[in-house]
Amino acid sequence: MRIAIIKGHVTATVKHPTLEGWRMLIAQPVTPEGTPDGPPQIVIDTLGAAPGQKVVINSDGAEARRLVKAKHSPARWTVMGIVDAPKEGAEQEQ
Amino acid sequence: MRTGTVIGRVVCTVMHPAFRGDTLVLVLPWNTKTWNAGGKSDFDASLVAYDELGVADGQVVAFAESGEAAAALNPPKPVDAYCAMILDSVEYDAKA
Numbered sequence: 660m661r662i663a664i665i666k667g668h669v670t671a672t673v674k675h676p677t678l679e680g681w682r683m684l685i686a687q688p689v690t691p692e693g694t695p696d697g698p699p700q701i702v703i704d705t706l707g708a709a710p711g712q713k714v715v716i717n718s719d720g721a722e723a724r725r726l727v728k729a730k731h732s733p734a735r736w737t738v739m740g741i742v743d744a745p746k747e748g749a750e751q752e753q
Numbered sequence: 754m755r756t757g758t759v760i761g762r763v764v765c766t767v768m769h770p771a772f773r774g775d776t777l778v779l780v781l782p783w784n785t786k787t788w789n790a791g792g793k794s795d796f797d798a799s800l801v802a803y804d805e806l807g808v809a810d811g812q813v814v815a816f817a818e819s820g821e822a823a824a825a826l827n828p829p830k831p832v833d834a835y836c837a838m839i840l841d842s843v844e845y846d847a848k849a
Contacts, residue, residue, distance in 0.1 A: 664849065665849065666788070666846055666849045667843065667844040667845040668844050669756075669815065669838075669840050669841075669842065669843050670840070670842045671838035671839055671841055672839075672841055673807075673838070674806070674837060674838035675825055675837045675838065678837060678838060683815075683838070685843075685845055687785060695785040697785075698755050698782065698783065698784040698785060699755075699783070699785060699788050700754065700755060701754040701755075701756060701838070710844075710846055710849040711846075711849040720821045720824060723821075724824070730827070731824055731825055731827040731829075732821075732824065732825060733754065733816075733817030733821050733822065733824070733825035733835050733837035734754075734821065734837075735817060735821040736754065
């Protein structure tokens with residue numbers, strides 16, 4: 660799994676039938692320091708992540724297929740968690 | 754799934770038997786710089802993707818890769834990139 664920042668969302672009418680009705684967000688994988696690390700991915704979100712939030716995304720296709728309840732689907736990345744923002748004044752442990 | 758701009762079709766008269774007559778399109782994948790440039794420049798190395806959606810040149814697709822590309826097809830075909838969505842609208846905030 661990877662840490663990523665949500666940058667926005669996409670919509671698509673023409674798509675693989677198993678992707679119908681799922682929220683598709685743009686997730687930019689980042690290093691712990693927050694710099695972009697790898698290409699942005701289109702991820703399926705069920706947790707309601709908003710742009711700017713740091714999330715944990717999972718590339719396990721089997722989990723994505725279980726989520727969309729389909730044996731044959733191109734779904735891969737899914738949002739597994741929304742990372743809590745650090746409390747004010749909490750020093751960053753290295 | 755990464756995203757990419759479709760720039761053309763790949764037509765092969767002689768093809769792997771699993772592909773008999775199927776459509777293959779040439780895609781320029783987007784990386785972070787491409788996204789920040791509004792999908793206009795700095796593309797990654799092009800790749801050929803299997804297409805069932807009838808993508809036209811210039812359209813932006815989200816394509817599955819590796820295992821998920823083959824998994825999208827029933828019966829599975831020997832494919833490592835598969836056009837999963839044709840993007841209608843993209844809301845992207847580089848500073849988010």
